[in-house]
Amino acid sequence: xxxxxxxxxxxxxxxxxxxxxxxGKQLTLLSSVxxxxxxxxxxxxxxxxxxxxxxxxxxxxxxxxxxxxxYHASQRTGxxxxxxxxxxxxxxxxxxxxxxxxxxxxTQFRAYPITHFTETAVINDTLGDVPLxxxxxxxxxxxxxxxxxxxxxxxxxxxxxxxxxxxNSGTEWNLITGEATSGKYNRTRLERVPAVxxxxxxxxxxxxxxxxxxx
Amino acid sequence: MKNYMPILxxxxxxxxxxxxxxxxxxxxDEIRTLLPYDAIPAITDPQFVxxxxxxxxxxxPVIGVNLNDESHAYSLYLLNGHEIVNDVVGGLNIAxxx
Numbered sequence: 001x002x003x004x005x006x007x008x009x010x011x012x013x014x015x016x017x018x019x020x021x022x023x024g025k026q027l028t029l030l031s032s033v034x035x036x037x038x039x040x041x042x043x044x045x046x047x048x049x050x051x052x053x054x055x056x057x058x059x060x061x062x063x064x065x066x067x068x069x070x071y072h073a074s075q076r077t078g079x080x081x082x083x084x085x086x087x088x089x090x091x092x093x094x095x096x097x098x099x100x101x102x103x104x105x106x107t108q109f110r111a112y113p114i115t116h117f118t119e120t121a122v123i124n125d126t127l128g129d130v131p132l133x134x135x136x137x138x139x140x141x142x143x144x145x146x147x148x149x150x151x152x153x154x155x156x157x158x159x160x161x162x163x164x165x166x167x168n169s170g171t172e173w174n175l176i177t178g179e180a181t182s183g184k185y186n187r188t189r190l191e192r193v194p195a196v197x198x199x200x201x202x203x204x205x206x207x208x209x210x211x212x213x214x215x
Numbered sequence: 216m217k218n219y220m221p222i223l224x225x226x227x228x229x230x231x232x233x234x235x236x237x238x239x240x241x242x243x244d245e246i247r248t249l250l251p252y253d254a255i256p257a258i259t260d261p262q263f264v265x266x267x268x269x270x271x272x273x274x275x276p277v278i279g280v281n282l283n284d285e286s287h288a289y290s291l292y293l294l295n296g297h298e299i300v301n302d303v304v305g306g307l308n309i310a311x312x313x
Contacts, residue, residue, distance in 0.1 A: 039273035065292065
């Protein structure tokens with residue numbers, strides 16, 4: 001990416017300026033839902049505004065096909081011909097990439113291969129010293145990551161149905177919004193954590209220090 | 216908060232390609248030029264419609280952003296042609312990138 005003001009070049013993976021007047025500056029990473037089916041997002045955020053692009057014939061909010069479908073189905077790794085050498089996972093493995101600032105100071109990186117989500121949609125993990133909840137729906141590719149902490153207590157979650165889970169206090173939680181829907185912590189909201197759905201080769205190239213869940 | 220640059224939301228980056236750089240500016244370094252600036256036009260003045268008016272399939276993949284109780288959705292397939300949306304959500308200047 002480049003910015004119009006200084007024409008510095010920025011990595012859209014790390015958010016760091018790599019060349020130009022702003023070299024070394026770091027954009028703040030924000031939390032989002034990196035992928036979700038439209039109907040699921042709309043159910044949970046009915047007041048959402050939807051990006052709409054003007055065209056000659058009206059406006060477009062979506063397209064019916066993925067212009068990169070062939071790329072995703074291939075073994076190609078980007079368009080630059082770069083070779084990738086971190087063989088801990090196959091290059092085109094899809095992972096959920098999570099990064100967190102640990103209390104000790106160092107940022108922690110972990111990749112969660114989506115193959116771990118075939119049996120369950122929920123993983124309870126701890127990264128650095130932070131208890132984490134990773135949700136991934138294998139059908140819709142919906143991905144959300146939260147700190148599994150409410151009122152300073154660490155909770156353990158078990159998937160129920162769809163995008164709902166129950167913790168060890170009996171509280172039921174919506175894993176799209178991160179809000180408790182009943183029980184002891186009703187209406188409490190979990191803190192969302194930055195996450196990306198990304199190919200292993202890219203994640204490992206930018207963050208070679210990453211650990212891999214399950215390895 | 217430093218407001219002279221947008222905050223970046225690092226979102227789905229399953230495609231590691233096609234950022235726009237000009238080779239003549241940085242020909243001695245490791246950044247390789249594949250496309251000229253703006254060959255993939257970023258959205259700088261995004262327009263929105265309410266959810267009820269959005270023409271999207273139920274299973275269409277979107278990026279969802281919810282900040283300070285304001286939420287925006289962006290179709291991934293639409294973002295294939297733009298890659299960056301310069302936006303304001305919940306009072307924050309953000310770049311949604313894909």
